[in-house]
């Protein structure tokens with residue numbers, strides 16, 4: 485493989501909803517509950533409108549609760565971008581931005597209900613420019629090319645795995661019960677009626 489060294493082009497594209505030419509890809513920026521709460525606090529202090537919506541959730545049919553693993557950033561209706569993005573300065577929460585942003589253009593791809601793996605997001609401008617070289621990159625190649633981002637992607641993956649493990653442990657102790665099969669109708673009903681509980685590794 486030709487030697488690449490990732491350098492962000494600072495185009496800001498990853499902080500925006502998307503100019504969709506390919507409808508297969510939908511931009512989402514996931515946040516763990518504590519990251520969402522921190523950004524909500526920062527936004528309040530700055531007088532910025534910042535909202536999140538539920539992202540990865542599991543219905544617990546034993547306690548009639550929706551367990552929230554991650555939220556995602558709701559893009560600003562006018563700019564179609566993250567409310568923390570500034571046209572002149574880029575990300576204005578650089579030091580406290582979520583793991584998903586620190587890891588980008590590496591992201592977590594869901595392989596089944598409880599398992600994720602590190603992947604390269606083709607929506608990134610840099611990735612797009614080198615897509616033929618990057619599309620089949622192994623994990624060791626990703627680690628070399630995305631030197632600063634890979635450790636953050638690993639932390640993101642470990643956190644995710646720990647939360648999935650917590651779900652399985654709670655199930656094993658019969659404290660929760662996650663449905664493996666659910667109709668869309670029931671799922672929508674539960675979403676409307678059940679309480680929320682944020683899942684953390686604490």
Ligand code: SF4
Nearest residue numbers: 499566568569575585
């Ligand atoms: S938190 Fe920062 S890096 Fe992440 S989407 Fe918002 S502006 Fe972009």
Ligand code: SF4
Nearest residue numbers: 492493495496498608
């Ligand atoms: S889309 Fe890629 S190149 Fe552009 S700012 Fe985001 S990470 Fe950097």
